[in-house]
Structure formats: structure tokens, C-alpha cells
Amino acid sequence: MSDNQSWNSSGSEEDPETELGLPVELCGVLSKWTNYIHGWQDRWVVLKSNTLSYYKSEDETEYGCRGSICLSKAEITPHDFDECRFDISVNDSVWYLRAQDPDHRQQWVDAIEQHKTESGYGSESSLRRHGSMVSLVSGASGYSATSTSSFKKGHSLHEKLAEMETFRDILCRQVDTLQKYFDACADAVSKDELQRDKVVEDDEDDFPTVRPDGDFVHGSNSTKEKLFPHVTPKGINGIDFKGEAITFKATTAGILATLSHCIELMVKREELHWPTSLPSGDAYSAVGTHRFVQTPYSRSSSMSSIDLVSASDDVHRFSTQVEEMVQNHMTYSLQDVGGDANWQLVVEEGEMKVYRREVEENGIVLDPLKATHAVKGVTGHEVCHYFWNVDVRNDWETTIENFHVVENLADNAIIIYQTHKRVWPASQRDVLYLSAIRKIPAFSENDPETWIVCNFSVEHDSAPLNNRCVRAKINIAMICQTLVSPPEGNKEISRDNILCKITYVANVNPGGWAPASVLRAVAKREYPKFLKRFTSYVQEKTAGKPILF
Structure with missing residues (x-):
């Protein structure tokens, strides 16, 4: 070895x-x-x-x-x-x-x-196999929470959660052990009462007599021993009650300490996402000079994990809304809905699954849709790039009649106005939305590289409402995670080693009445077609080209 x-x-x-x-x-x-x-x-x-x-x-x-x-x-x-x-x-x-x-x-x-x-x-x-996570010491040695190595605050959140799971297993076993002890005690008391009655009947000669001062005197010690048999703590099924009580206290203390550290880690992680709060007044002028860019995960808790980069071109009047939308999608859109009864699996083709949750408000269909897909040979950056880039929009988009860029907010954010082809018998729809592309920093080397394109409705003076179309409202996100498997031997990474996991969510308010049956039928047909057509387009465009990570 x-x-x-x-x-x-x-x-x-x-x-x-x-x-x-x-x-x-x-x-x-x-x-x-x-x-x-x-x-x-x-x-x-x-x-x-x-x-x-x-x-x-x-x-x-x-x-x-x-x-x-x-x-x-x-x-x-x-x-x-x-x-x-x-x-x-x-x-x-x-x-x-x-x-x-x-x-x-x-x-x-x-x-x-x-x-x-x-x-x-x-x-x-045995319970002792769990002693690695917390020092469950014997009754003779006592317990010291401060000396327990598992309480070090340097551990990651995953490690702390693993400790919590171990603590749970320990508690389950300790509760069973203590329950056996109490059951044995109750059984011993019951047997003791029967034994006492038998002793009184069989040992009349040893029955205590009364002294003049009123004290009881036994003729011998045999009756005393029979009436009150000596039971040591380890005499009941070999259980050391004192030791079990101490370890029980140690485990519960460990749970509370680990839970406290989990909360601290979550607070620190949240502060890492939102390092400062803007002062009152003109928020945009306060942010106008700099923006925060989060670097990949660092063990250091100091502010060195966040680089303050001068990039005034990337900050605009919608920056706060973009941040909120991105954070909400990264928090909620990636959650699995497969076991949620409110979501219906409407389409499943190979790696692609499309879910729908039927929602109506005042007769208007507001069904949220969510689709998951896995595509080989492309990265999340490449998928998001082609989804966001307006120069290639007409190459894969078939539902748009026309569109144009209303305003360039930054290198990674634009405002787009587009009209969609009419779906009879509903009125024609138009949409005015902000489209932003963003790379999500990884917190550890285990996290996949993640890119997101977020499209959500805004208002702009250059694209007012008109009588020809009904203005729809959207909140759409394309979240792409790149998984890279190691190549064989010393070979370089090829597209055969790459898999892109796609999560696509769409919340659309049509802006007015439309037949529910028609809308749902169109959505059920068009969303899978869109995903297959778009991902195939990305595979074709990237084939034979250098990988864009």
C-alpha cells in the first residue's frame, strides 16, 4: 500500500x-x-x-x-x-x-x-460507527462541545448537511436504546411487585417486628434483599443509562451547533450574492460607476471573493430587475417538478420532457410551462449564445412575423420588440421585452458551468401599445448547464465529452382572451418542436468548430 x-x-x-x-x-x-x-x-x-x-x-x-x-x-x-x-x-x-x-x-x-x-x-x-462525525464520549469521560472536531466552521454546507443526516441516524438509534431501557424498567417494576407479594407470603418468620420507638426491625436481611433487589444501571439488558443519556445530550447539542453553522453558511452565501445594499437616493447613479462580479467559489470569507470591476457599460436602468429575475430563476426554475401533482407531463420524447401547470385568471389562460432537455456535443454557452443573438434569430425562430432591437442597454442586455404570427381565431400578439445573457459563477469545482438567458416584459417609449396587436407579457428563461466527462487517456476534450442540460421555463400572459383549448393545443405542439428545432440548429452550427466554453 x-x-x-x-x-x-x-x-x-x-x-x-x-x-x-x-x-x-x-x-x-x-x-x-x-x-x-x-x-x-x-x-x-x-x-x-x-x-x-x-x-x-x-x-x-x-x-x-x-x-x-x-x-x-x-x-x-x-x-x-x-x-x-x-x-x-x-x-x-x-x-x-x-x-x-x-x-x-x-x-x-x-x-x-x-x-x-x-x-x-x-x-x-453499532452506534459507534457514527462517532466520526461527533465525539460521543462515555459517561466517565464527560462531554465537551468545544472539543468536537465536527463543529469546525470551515466545513462546507454539503458536509454540514451530511453531518445532520448522521446525527439523525444517531438519534434514531439512541431513542430506540432508551425506549428499550424504559420498557425494561417498567417490566422490572411489575415483576418486583409480584415478587414482593410472594415474599410476604413465604417469609412470615422474617416479617418485621415493631420496636418500642416505632422502628421496624427485620429478623434477617434475606427479605430485604428479596424485596429490593439491587439493580445496577447496566443490569437491564446491558444498557448503561447514564452513558446513553450523556451521548443523547451530546447528539442534540451537535445537531443544534451544526444547524447554527448551516444557517451561518447560508447567510454568508446570500451576502456573497448581495454584497452591499444601495443607499437611499438615486440608486442608479450610485451604481453607475461599478458593478459586482462574483468570482468562482473561494474558501475565504473575506471580501476578496468578490471583485469590484469597473464596467459602467454593463450597468443600466434595468440592472436591478435583471438581477432579481436571474436570482429567481436560478432559485426556483431549476427545481424538479416531476413529483409535483400540480405539474402535468404533457410531452416526453427521449431526453426531452415538457410540463404544464394549468392556470386561468379571469378567463385568461396563464399556463406556466417548463421543459427539460439534454443535448450532446454543445456547451451551455453556445446554446445561450444562439438563443440570445438576434443576428441568427430568423434562422431558427418560425413563430415571429418581424422584430427589431429597440435599445442596446449593454453588451449583454437589449430591448426587443417583436410581433408574432397570428393564430386563428385569436388576435395577433406583440411583445416588448428585455433580453439578457449571463454566466452564473460556480461556487465549487463540482458545480457545472451555467449560462442563462432571461427574457421579461418591460415598457419603452419607442414601442407604445397599438390597436393592431394585443400586447402579451412574458417571463422566459433558458438555463443551460455544461457537463464535461473526462476524455480517455491524455486526449483533449472533444464534443463527445460534452453534454448540455437545458431547463426552459415560460410564463406567458396573452394579454387578453383567447380560446383555452386552442392555446393549450398550440403550446403542446409548438414547445417540443421549438426545442428540437433550436437544439438541432445549435448542433449544426457548432459542428467542427472550436468548443466555446
Whole structure:
């Protein structure tokens, strides 16, 4: 075994984990695929308590892990051709890992599979297997919350959530243990009452007599021993009540501390998104000189994680609205609606799924639609670029009669007026909207590169309402995430290694009455056609060209 890998076990016969058959903890260096920029990087990986965590290096473990995966529902897949590589996936999150050699890989795969098998409530594992997350000490040694390593605030939010899950498992087991103790106590009291009655009947000679001063005196000690048998704390099913009570207090204290740290992390993350609040007065003049650009995730909590960049050209009078729209879409539009009863799956073709939620207000159909799709060979930047670029709009858009740019707000934001082809028997519609394209910074190397195009209705003096068309209102977002799988060997990344996950949401108010059946039939037909036509167009335009990340 190499020097940079260690099993957390002494290997002696007295090792409690070996005796109980618990999964052995493992730590060492593995190569991890980070992203298309940095490729494979050595990381210090720790397998402990059904959780796989990684750090930048062994020397930086005290600063907290960079990511963690709970192995309960993980899928471990050894690579078919690369004998040193194995992949771990949980839902949409995938870790690509490489060991030093095939034997090294097999050691890790076996250890991970063992932890996965031993995970979950009701397994044969003892409570002591969870001691890695919080110091659950014995009654003799006492408890100190400040000395517990799990309370270090350097851990990431994912690590803290993993700790919360472990704490939950510990509490479930402790509650069961304490319940068994109380049941045993109740059973012992019941048996003691029966024994007492029997002793009084059988030992009349030992019945206590009365002294002149009123005290009771037993003829012997045998009756006392029978009436009040000595029961030690460990005498009931071998349970140490004092120790269990102390560990119960330790676990609840750990939950409260970890929950507090989770809240702190969320507050810091929110402050990172919104680093300052504008003073009262002319907000736009206050912002007019600078804008905030968030850099990729940094462990440092200082303001160095946010670069104040001079870019007055990118700030405009709608900047605040754009920020709000982008934040709302990144918060809510990416949520899975597959299990939501309010959303109906209306179309499913291969990787594409289209959902609809039927909403009517004053007889006007306001059905929100959401579509998800996965397209190979293109990046999120490329998809969003062609969706936002008005120079190629007519190449793929078939529902527009005409359009023109009303105002260029910035290099990444424009206002567009367009009229749509009439759908009989409804009146013709026009739309005036702001279209903005934005790259969403990643918080960690595990987060996919994300781009978004946000289109929402605004008002402009150059495009007033007219009698020829009914003005519709829209709020549309195209969110694209780029997933890059590591190439074979030392090859460069090709389009075969790229997958773009698309989330498209559309909230349209037609601005007036239109037949519900017609609108819903058109939407059900046109949205899938649009996604297939547009994504095929992007694939054709990017084929053979350098990859635009």
C-alpha cells in the first residue's frame, strides 16, 4: 500500500470495528476530474461514516472539505477501459476518480461498497460507527462541545448537511436504546411487585417486628434483599443509562451547533450574492460607476471573493430587475417538478420532457410551462449564445412575423420588440421585452458551468401599445448547464465529452382572451418542436468548430 493512503484501523484483534464487522475508514490521494480548465487534480479523499469527502490536500483538511457525497444511494461504476478510473454518481452529481493502479482502485471500490451496504437505519452497525462525525464520549469521560472536531466552521454546507443526516441516524438509534431501557424498567417494576407479594407470603418468620420507638426491625436481611433487589444501571439488558443519556445530550447539542453553522453558511452565501445594499437616493447613479462580479467559489470569507470591476457599460436602468429575475430563476426554475401533482407531463420524447401547470385568471389562460432537455456535443454557452443573438434569430425562430432591437442597454442586455404570427381565431400578439445573457459563477469545482438567458416584459417609449396587436407579457428563461466527462487517456476534450442540460421555463400572459383549448393545443405542439428545432440548429452550427466554453 502506498504511503499516501491509510486504513484507519490498527488491524489488531482488539480493534472494536474489526470485531463488529464495521466498514473500515479509508483515506488517501486520488485523482479527481475537476473541470475542463484544470482537468485531473490530486485530491485528499476521506471515506468515513458512509460519506466520501475530498480536500485539496492532506495539509488543508483543517479548512474543511471541498465536497462530500452520502453513499446511501450512490452508484459506483468502474470504468470499462480505464483500469484505474471509477465513477460515483448520486442523482445528477458525478465524481470521476482515478487511482494509482487497478489494485488501488479495487481497494477503494470495495471499501465504498462496504460503507454503502452498511448504511441506512436498521443495519447491523453499532452506534459507534457514527462517532466520526461527533465525539460521543462515555459517561466517565464527560462531554465537551468545544472539543468536537465536527463543529469546525470551515466545513462546507454539503458536509454540514451530511453531518445532520448522521446525527439523525444517531438519534434514531439512541431513542430506540432508551425506549428499550424504559420498557425494561417498567417490566422490572411489575415483576418486583409480584415478587414482593410472594415474599410476604413465604417469609412470615422474617416479617418485621415493631420496636418500642416505632422502628421496624427485620429478623434477617434475606427479605430485604428479596424485596429490593439491587439493580445496577447496566443490569437491564446491558444498557448503561447514564452513558446513553450523556451521548443523547451530546447528539442534540451537535445537531443544534451544526444547524447554527448551516444557517451561518447560508447567510454568508446570500451576502456573497448581495454584497452591499444601495443607499437611499438615486440608486442608479450610485451604481453607475461599478458593478459586482462574483468570482468562482473561494474558501475565504473575506471580501476578496468578490471583485469590484469597473464596467459602467454593463450597468443600466434595468440592472436591478435583471438581477432579481436571474436570482429567481436560478432559485426556483431549476427545481424538479416531476413529483409535483400540480405539474402535468404533457410531452416526453427521449431526453426531452415538457410540463404544464394549468392556470386561468379571469378567463385568461396563464399556463406556466417548463421543459427539460439534454443535448450532446454543445456547451451551455453556445446554446445561450444562439438563443440570445438576434443576428441568427430568423434562422431558427418560425413563430415571429418581424422584430427589431429597440435599445442596446449593454453588451449583454437589449430591448426587443417583436410581433408574432397570428393564430386563428385569436388576435395577433406583440411583445416588448428585455433580453439578457449571463454566466452564473460556480461556487465549487463540482458545480457545472451555467449560462442563462432571461427574457421579461418591460415598457419603452419607442414601442407604445397599438390597436393592431394585443400586447402579451412574458417571463422566459433558458438555463443551460455544461457537463464535461473526462476524455480517455491524455486526449483533449472533444464534443463527445460534452453534454448540455437545458431547463426552459415560460410564463406567458396573452394579454387578453383567447380560446383555452386552442392555446393549450398550440403550446403542446409548438414547445417540443421549438426545442428540437433550436437544439438541432445549435448542433449544426457548432459542428467542427472550436468548443466555446
